[in-house]
Amino acid sequence: MADALEGRAPIVWPDRLRVAALPPQARFVFRGDAEAAARAGDAFGATLPMTPCRAAADDARAALWLGPDEWLLLAPPGTEDGTARDIAAALADLPHALACVSDRHAALTVSGPRAETLLAAGCALDLDPRAFPQGMCTRSLLAKAEIVLWRHQPASFRLEVRRSFAAYVWDFLAEAAREHASA
Amino acid sequence: MTRYSLWSLLREGLTGHRGWPKAWRDPAPRPSYDVVIVGGGGHGLATAFYLARNHGIRNVAVLERGWIGQGNSGRNTTVIRSNYFFPESAAFYEFALRLYETSARELNFNTMVSQRGLITLSHSRHDLEGARRWVNAMHLNGIDSEMLTTADIARMVPDLDCSPGARHPIHGGFMQRRGGIARHDAVVWGYARAADALGVDIIQNCEVTGFVFDGPRAAGVQTSRGTIMAGRIGLAAAGHQSVLAGMAGFRLPLTTYALQAFVSEPLKPWLDKVVISPATGVYASQSDKGEIVLGGALDLYPSYAQRGNLPVAEHVMSGFLELFPSMARVRFLRQWAGMTDVVHDSSPIIGAAPVEGIWLNCGWGTGGFKAIPAGGWTFAHTIANQAPHPLVEGFGLDRFARGALIDEAAASGIAH
Amino acid sequence: MLLIACPHCGPRDEAEFVCGGQTHIARPGPPETTSDAQWARYLFERDNPKGLHLERWLHRHGCGQWFNVARDTLTHEVKAVYGLLDTRPDVT
């Protein structure tokens, strides 16, 4: 399965910064009310957070709050059919919408001590850990592209970007990263 | 009125310029006038001038909240042109441009009209088709315009990035040679001085706070300098027209947005055309003082703040650098924002208000300056005859209910 | 750059939002009982006040939700943020 960032070698400035593309991933957009979300969480295997701008994740699966009735679900590649079946079965009697969007996005990570500074070149959010702690996620803008930004580790952010914007986002980060090349 | 000329300048030069009379008087408001114009901008002052000159109505007052020309007349990018698409607009703006061409001698005040040519760039095949449709329509309307190849443009504007590798490569464009710029303050002051000479009272620091009614008919205005009765009231307060309408008890199809402009530090002559680039959302010219004048799109929410926001500034200036990559080191000196009354179809409103006794001149969006002479001329006619001037019959308020919109914005895709 | 407190996501810069203009405008209907004048007012006429303006904003690059904002068009001060279906807040 071809990813929009295939063949992009990571940008690495040792002990400062690392920008790397992530492999393909099963993705869903789940929409429904709290009850539906709760049951979908059980079926999916990761809780759908009710707190705005929060993500719940284990090693394999994650559920990101994107809106009061909208979540982005991440699961291992190739699990699309199974996941869809499980959720459909569990919510047969509950109104909801599930759309598979595995190929809609490309994903990358920005990590290292300079990660916040690099993202600040194009993202207006306050990324200080006190304002944007681990586990926080949100849709936002990076320069001229919409992103989903998730601080999935203390010093690492995951960016989900629309497939056709992936090249732009990568090139933007590469350009902005240049000034960090020199310590 | 002492005529301005090289000779009067020489004469005064020898006597230390002590003999110049006031450009206009500073009269106290009288209790009543035949016509009261609210708004001392270009449109209001030109209306007063043409009321006096074309219609012999000289018992006229122009009421200005602050100082004349403090609104959009003094806060625009001074572009004049008549490259409009629909016959109604084309005829109107062409009339304005022709009046501009003779304004300096007409008003005996150098309005510095500079018909250096106005180029609209096409950045895609589709743009180019639009441009051709445009030019053909202008030809039918008897207005000069010509298609340009990329090579033509590169010749006329040497520093423009015409390379095919540009993010938005230039596929060509079209030019109105008679388009250009004028000196905005000179237009305001020229009309003010000429109107004053014909007996019009220009009353500054006079804010309208309400209307006086005689039954259903508006018969005067309350102001910060007392009540002033009026046979007819003309509202020409761009940026505040909705506020005035509210005082008079009606609403208008207007929304007010901030439009920013940017000026660079002065440079030696560098750009002798006006360049408009819809795809990058910027237009540029160079003033006689040498400043590069940039304009762009509206801020995206209603505003009366006369201040701009940073994202629009960034967009305009990055758009400018896409066109002129050599200008990154040049510095921007001054920014300002005007308040533009935007109408759904980007065409003006001239005609009767829903309230008897009140007449409207508004809705110029971002295109009010280039319209000033015709706006004044036709508004004066409309007020004097209590019937729309033929050129503005299509621009009445009734068009909205009928659906007879003259949608320049939709037809052109470029903001006005 | 305005700072607007999204009711769901908290304060965000204006770039994430789209302003939808005046709020509390009911769409007239049904068509057959709506006069040309009524319809024109719905399509075109707006309050356009200098001062407090009740307007709709969409958090497009955020939670995707529309909501209402009470903003001063002269100072850009955001006086209140409230839900689409809520009644107008008590601000001046």
Next chain:
Amino acid sequence: MTGAFRTTTGGRIDRARPLSFRFDGRAFTGCAGDTLASALLANGVHLAGRSFKYHRPRGILAAGAEEPNALVGIDRGPGRYAPNLRATQVEIHDGLVAESQNRTPSLRFDIAALADFAAPLIPAGFYYKTFMQPAGWWAKLYEPRIRAAAGLGRAPRGADPDRYTQRYAHCETLVVGAGPAGIAAARAAAARGDRVILCDEQAEPGGSLLAETRARIDGLCAQDWLAAALAELAAEPRVTILPRTTAFGYFAQNFVALAERVTDHLAVPDPNLPRERLWQVRAREVVLATGAIERPLVFPENDRPGIMLADSARTYLARYGVKPGCRALVLAAHDDAYGAALDLAAAGMEIALIVDPRPAADGELPRRAMAAGLPVRMSATVVGTRGRLRVHEAHVGTIGADGGVRGVDVVSCDTLLMSGGWTPSVHLHSQARGKLAFRADLQAFVPGATPQACRSVGACAGEFGLQAALGPATRVEDDPVREGGFAGALPHDRPRARAFVDFQNDVTAKDLTLALREGFRSIEHVKRYTTNGMATDQGKTSNINALAIVAAASGRAIPEVGLTSFRQPYTPVTFGAFAGTSRGELFDPVRTTPIHGWAVAQGAIFEDVGQWKRAHHFPRPGEDMHAAVRRECAAVRARAGIFDASTLGKIEVVGRDAAEFLERLYVNSWKKLEPGRCRYGILLNEAGFVIDDGVIGRLAPDRFHVTTTTGGAARVLSMMEDYVQTEWPDLQIWLTSTTEQWAVIAVQGPKAREILAPLTEGIDLSRDAFAHMAVREGRVAGVPARLFRVSFTGELGFEVNVPAGQGRAVWEAIWEQARRHDAVAYGTETMHVLRAEKGYIIVGQETDGTVVPDDLGLGWAIGKGKRDFVGKRSLSRPDIAAPGRKQLVGLLSADPGHVLDEGAQIVAMRDPPPGTPALGHVTSSYWSATLGRSIALALVADGRARHGQTLFAPMPGGAVPVAVTGPVFHDPEGRSLDG
């Protein structure tokens, strides 16, 4: 030695690190730490510029951002020329190349200075009064001359190779200005644990402390105390100190823009570093510690080289180890000028005379000056000076009780230092929409109430002196109170003499009074008429004096006259900083489809459609566009072609009320559409005009696959969300954008079925099982697919939707099959031609936002008996329902070989008189390979009633006759749809 006027000790420059630089071609040496101004002064060079209007020789007036005269161009090689920089802000580096401006041929001899002799004839606003006769001369003669004379620096040539970046930042406390007050505020905030940003426009933080010579702070000399304080701040991890960073714009909600100059001061910049960085700071509180600007005095001939601000001269000595001259006359309307005189005298400069317009000065500094034996004359002023390229004498007179001046003495001097006191820098406070209050004792405006979380401290708040800046907790010794402050013009009895107020724009006191005489009473009018305060320094040294002169001349108090508004930027900012990385490819994202790489490899020519790159045609070797398009068209009609339609917008509409939702939104009816079927949908705005269209397939009772135009995708989704959330919250539906989830491959042509058959599993492609306008789910080339049977060409057609990640693989599999049938890949141009032959519209081409469905002959699509849908009510507005609207027709030019211009106007007469309104215009026009002739679509008034008529398209080469037909040129019965 780095200049004859360099002191042997003192200052913050490094005498051990000489730097060579050039000014107007002449080689000079300066020291590390010099500005261009200090280095020139050290070499005895005062003449640094020419004024804008009269081209008068001008020297260095100040030591900072307020400098109006010493503007230079800096040349760092191709594309790296920067005009109009202030010599007082340019840090020198080895090899710096600077040139003066606005002079021909040279700074010392400038022929344009002839303007100075014409000065009596060209006062403020002269150009409004002349150049009007004879007609035409303005355009041909006067204006070009005026333009040539105007302007300062020259424009750079060649693209700037340097990079610019931007950064957002958030902090609890932003401190603007790293002088004593700013440092005190930053320390207090840091102690609270705040995130602090401390920015200063100068090369090193410290402000006035960098040149403080007397005071001791906590027992240390000012520079030692400063070093300690900065070290302490630098050690705080949450404190960011930004030198060379100007806070230039203050926006709503405490949003402040800073411009950081990163590499200009370096001889060899690191190529990885940006030249400048634009900071966008959101601060909980902003502390303004922007200091104050010393005020020049307005007296006759006050503009000669060698005439400087007193405290600037002192700064050059104390900070840069430079003596401004040998013999100074000091014009002191403020005690600080005495301090300057004391320091300069101590450095060995001769103080010829201190002239003080005040009747008495009994402050600490004047007393010290007198005690030190410096000659002082009270109640006196300077009424004139001499010296073309450098002042060499001053004429001093005594001010009588009546205000007249008499008893003029000539004092020789090579330097004239002046001080009218200090003007607090309230620019940012004012930008923040704070109010201003006038303080008569200072003759200046100080900050008043502010609507934002913002406070001013120190000199910019009118609180002068180190103790006031540092606060009671810090012990300051020898910080005497300084008094005085004069604004306006000093008295003199020389009616013809010129006393300059705005040095750069050559505005004199007489220009200001002339404006008043001519009726320009508002200060804004005076400013615009005289151009006072409109130079590149934006009136930093001139506004308050102009205000005072206007007030005095019109008998009003200064606050009555008011103040011109302070606008961003505080000092000029490069366009580059505003653009940041948003240049070239990053100016606007380039979006490509999953199949893009394949098209590139095939040598496709692309076109921009919004942000998308779409394959326009696929030329074979030797083919031009027309040949390629003809071949592609013929192949599709005869056999088949495949087309990348991935850019089409796609929205998944799911929920119990999905059909009802579409029913209310689109003009068509949807409730009766069976699962597995599709329909062509038309979307209007409430004004009734067509804004989008596309095929909508019903996958299940509660699930629709909606397609939109490429350009409409985002707009339509927002519009849908708008109606769902605001108009119809009663509906139970959800929307998900799937535009980028699916790659879409259109297979069109009689062979389409045969091409897909071998690749398709789980879908019966046969005519009866899979009718036109049906949708099925199955697998294509082993990939889960949604297969639509639709046609935008009039031929048998399918659109294969597969997950984008598989798009290219599936495309290549289909291509393999296609080649067996001698099918082609085709681009957007062929797509356009084929659909035009069938009279299918393209939104944005046949529509322009003023077109309703009936105009396009699409009235049939409107659901019968639908009570309402978006835009329905508008369709019955009088002028929409009225006859005479423009309707879609076909046009056939009389000469079949003539392809009309798209955008050609259509009229009834061969030679219409100018002003004849057009009947309509050509919306699409192509050569049709299928018909072997040209075809066109047009919107023409009453078009449907004109079939058979001959109309004309006026062209530069003469009018082209055209016959009006129906819009469907090919296969009107639709036989080909089933292959």
